[in-house]
Amino acid sequence: NAGVTQTPKFQVLKTGQSMTLQCAQDMNHNSMYWYRQDPGMGLRLIYYSASEGTTDKGEVPNGYNVSRLNKREFSLRLESAAPSQTSVYFCASSLLGEIWGRDQPQHFGDGTRLSIL
């Protein structure tokens, strides 16, 4: 079982370059998330998609865009990379809304380690 698959696993960019991080899940989850993790900061939500066709900003959306391509895929785009976006990026998915007040946990991909020079 693949679960949540992220590509690429590692990437080095120069300031100003653009790139798209890909994420796909095969668990039939309705909700998907993008987080970044910096030392001592925990996981910070960038964008999320509660269901296919919807996307919403999280805590730190500036400098990023997302696309919920279909139920399986949720991509994160950096239009003009900056050194402050050097981080580890995690994609996650979950099943929301089945039972009110009893949300299912999120399942995480292995992460993308992104360095911007």
Place this chain on the structure above:
Amino acid sequence: QKEVEQNSGPLSVPEGAIASLNCTYSDRGSQSFFWYRQYSGKSPELIMFIYSNGDKEDGRFTAQLNKASQYVSLLIRDSQPSDSATYLCAVRTGGFKTIFGAGTRLFVKA
């Protein structure tokens, strides 16, 4: 005030002892609470989830929730060196967001 707060640690306990990890949250409308474990260089993996006040036990792990005090904790009994990791508290707030704490680093000394 951060929405989800954890003591960053490190918390150091001897092998075989009980490790107690604590988390407080600010949104009284929060309904679902999760504990994840993250080894260095790896992705978070689910340890426990809890929805109702009280205790929930799963093997060596016990999650405790007190909604009145806005407090959730994780107890690890008979701690092992393999439990050494960062433990993340996550809280589903009144909206669709799940907010993570910064994590507590746990070291279990052999």
